[in-house]
Amino acid sequence: MSAAETTTAKVPPMRPSKAPGAGAGTGGAGNRGKQRRTGGAALPWGLLAPCLLILLLVLGYPLVRLVTLSFQKFGQPQLWGFQEAESVGFANFTKILGDAEFWAVVVRTVVFAVGSVVLTMVLGMLIALLLQRVSGWVKTLINIALVASWGMPIIVATAIFKWLFDTDYGVLNWLLSRLPGVDMIGHNWFASGPQGLAVIMLLVVWGAVPFVVISLSAGLTQVPKELEEAARLDGAGSWGVFRYVTLPVLKPLLVMLTTLSVIWDMGVFPQVFVMRNGHPEAEFQLLTTYSYDKAFVVNDYGGGSAIALVTVVLLLGVVAVYMRQMLRIGEVE
Template sequence: MSAAEMKAPAPPVSVPPPPAHHDTPRPAAGRAPKKRAGAYLPYALIAPTVVAIAAVFVWPLVKTVIMSFQDVGRRELWTGQAAEWVGFEQFTNILGDGEFWDVVWRTVLFMVACVVTTMGAGLFLAQAMQRMSTWIRLALTAALVAAWAMPLLVATSIFRWFADSDYGVVNMVLTKYLGLDFRGHNWWLDPKQGFLIIAAVVIWGAIPFVTITLYAALTQVPRELEEAAALDGAGAFGVFRYVTWPVIKPVFQMVATLSVIWDFNVFGQVFLMRGNEPEPEYSLLGIYSFEKAFESNSFSQGAAISLITVLLLSGVAVYYLRQLLKIGEVE
């Protein structure tokens, strides 16, 4: 390399130009960015459902609350005339009536008997289904679904025939096969015996839902844990208490809570069993509210009794919602 070449200056290095600054508009301070049009689509899709629920449930509830503070009779209901506001008079009259509290205690006792029997029988059948063959379990499930789908009017008619004093199956079985004298026995003369027939209808209609739901919960119990507990010396009760019960407990509590709500509001079974004219001894809260509203023409008292029933069940409803939230958190 010559000396001239060594003294030649190095070629200039090209430097890339700095990136251009685009003036991107920014939202003004204190002003939220606009939402896209698609962000409102979910609200638009559920809007018809919300409107339907409000029309079917919310507005009747609001109307019931308003009526309970008024004195609405047949004239106000039919002519649309403005009813007189009476404040808490309807509630004080109802809560001060001894007959109302007799009906409340009768309803509570009936509900407890039905719920305990339903949950016990449902849990027994659900556990029995685990030990059945596939075909027998499918046949039992089909029978349970058919019983569950049977209309209430048909079910009550069948049970009325069972308890008929002259041609009833119950009297025939007790007399012919058990040697008891029940010929011509009228089950409805004694309210305690009559409520046995009514409770049988309620329990018979509720067992399918309880059984199928609890069986689904039992299928989630790990089989290896039950086998390990049995190998460690735990008996059948110990396996159920320490392995099975903790798994199915949330579902059991949820179903029991629903049963409490349903059985506390029993109406159709009593009303149809007693030929649409229940005696005072067969009056539960639903029947009592109906009689006050439509037989005594005091629609405000019927509305007030309905609101008191809602308040009595509010604690149960809150407990049910808590169980749903707990199950959602676990999942």
């Protein structure tokens, strides 16, 4: 063995040594990762904080005040400061829950809301489906008309409907009287509660359909064309494609739109109030107008607050159903 070989064999192999501070660097990277994760979790709350604060101020205080008034005897003497507000416990709720008129208003409100929601969703879906079959310029014109009607102030829309259904000068009575054997001249649509509420329901549906149509039109663009073509190849007709392909894809959107429509339609106030010139008759009373009358016409602010709180509880039930449906959809996905 040569000297060179002997020297090479005796020299141990050099192991790569860690750079100074390498371990500290790794720990520092982990700490920075933890800091980033902590900062990332706090960032959304920081961005939402101004909005949450405004909501707390705008909605929190009125809600707390509503709950407080619903447990008090609060009328004009208390409003003007002549007497102190007196706590009455659940007396306001016992009074309204034992009133047959209140339950009649609840039933009327539920029927009105269900009818409005069904008409809104059906018409909205039909129009959205029809928009998928028209040319581009026709779709643009219809969308412009929908946005214009949606953006119209409620007071203006209500005034137009009052003119359309006017007893003496209503366009609808004149048009219907042009049909053979139909005489609607001088017909009063508000002589009975069901007819008048049907007119108000049409007004509510007219104002709600544009939002539903635009939302569903956007949702229909997300339905995979491949699934529709596969269903047609399997022999499914138009109804089969809609039922087994389109509806499942649109289900989350439909649940959201239906829930929002129920909340909005149960909270209808200006349409009824303006249509009846600020004094809705008993057969036109809904929960919102009934609460308003109790508070500001009868000056029973405690009873009106109790009715409003019951309405809030009913709407929270609708929201709970919505959240449950959305959680089920999320679990399936």
